[in-house]
Amino acid sequence: MSKKTSDELFRHAEDVKKYLHKDEMYFLYETVFHMPDNSIILEIGSFKGGSAVIMGMAIRDSKKISQIFAVDPFLGSSEYGSDVDTSSEFDAAINNHNVAQYITIISKASEIAFDEWEFGRRIDFLWVDGGHEYEFVSKDIQLWNSYLNVGGKIALHDSEGIFMFGLFTGVRRAIKEYMFEHKHFKDYGFVHSITYATKTHTMTVKEWAKTRKAYYCWWIGRNDLNTKKYASIILPAMIIKCYIYQFIRFVKYFIRS
Numbered sequence: 001m002s003k004k005t006s007d008e009l010f011r012h013a014e015d016v017k018k019y020l021h022k023d024e025m026y027f028l029y030e031t032v033f034h035m036p037d038n039s040i041i042l043e044i045g046s047f048k049g050g051s052a053v054i055m056g057m058a059i060r061d062s063k064k065i066s067q068i069f070a071v072d073p074f075l076g077s078s079e080y081g082s083d084v085d086t087s088s089e090f091d092a093a094i095n096n097h098n099v100a101q102y103i104t105i106i107s108k109a110s111e112i113a114f115d116e117w118e119f120g121r122r123i124d125f126l127w128v129d130g131g132h133e134y135e136f137v138s139k140d141i142q143l144w145n146s147y148l149n150v151g152g153k154i155a156l157h158d159s160e161g162i163f164m165f166g167l168f169t170g171v172r173r174a175i176k177e178y179m180f181e182h183k184h185f186k187d188y189g190f191v192h193s194i195t196y197a198t199k200t201h202t203m204t205v206k207e208w209a210k211t212r213k214a215y216y217c218w219w220i221g222r223n224d225l226n227t228k229k230y231a232s233i234i235l236p237a238m239i240i241k242c243y244i245y246q247f248i249r250f251v252k253y254f255i256r257s
């Protein structure tokens with residue numbers, strides 16, 4: 001089988017459409033399709049198999065020997081309702097799409113799976129779509145980044161939105177604090193609600209400038225990285241940001257005194 005087009009993938013993955021945007025599906029598909037042989041993909045948050053099926057199809061179509069580890073307690077979530085067993089639907093999805101042989105299921109919460117992760121098993125693609133609260137996302141980035149290969153990719157779902165009244169959503173706050181504010185990720189990109197980047201040890205001045213540009217586009221909620229187009233928004237946005245910070249500090253000071 002050869003590489004599918006976005007429309008073909010969309011048609012083949014009829015039943016998983018509702019969890020991922022068409023462009024997100026194709027991003028996951030292309031990322032995994034182009035990974036080298038024997039790559040390790042770690043998925044945090046599998047739910048009913050939407051993204052695992054797409055990535056499994058990519059391994060099959062690329063005829064490579066890669067493996068997906070799907071980490072999820074399969075007990076529902078705060079967004080989708082707790083105590084809902086999603087494992088049978090996950091199994092059905094990966095079997096119906098003939099991708100089960102590429103997927104190892106780890107029916108555990110991410111932090112427990114991390115403690116039991118086979119020592120030395122490096123990850124090439126880290127796909128984060130588990131608990132969306134700040135405490136979960138920040139842990140997922142910090143913990144699993146230690147196993148991510150330099151040159152490996154990280155991608156996080158549901159990271160769209162803008163900075164409002166000093167507040168980020170959990171996913172965005174974690175990305176800001178544990179990715180943008182550190183220098184171990186470069187080559188940021190955005191696809192619909194996905195933010196992705198590549199792990200690095202070193203950063204040239206040019207790469208650093210590109211990262212800052214990505215940050216400000218991301219920060220104002222315009223993810224197409226066209227700073228020229230948004231120049232007139234970015235500067236006022238930075239000024240407003242300073243005012244918001246000062247206002248929050250003032251309110252905190254006022255509450256304390």
Ligand SMILES: C[S@@+](CC[C@H](N)C(=O)[O-])C[C@H]1O[C@@H](n2cnc3c(N)ncnc32)[C@H](O)[C@@H]1O
Nearest residue numbers: 019045047050051072076077109110129130131
């Ligand atoms: C948004 S859904 C994932 C959707 C899936 N990636 C897809 O595209 O179809 C979030 C999933 O994260 C799982 N989850 C919540 N907290 C988790 C944690 N600490 N570790 C691993 N998975 C978690 C939930 O059980 C739920 O199935």
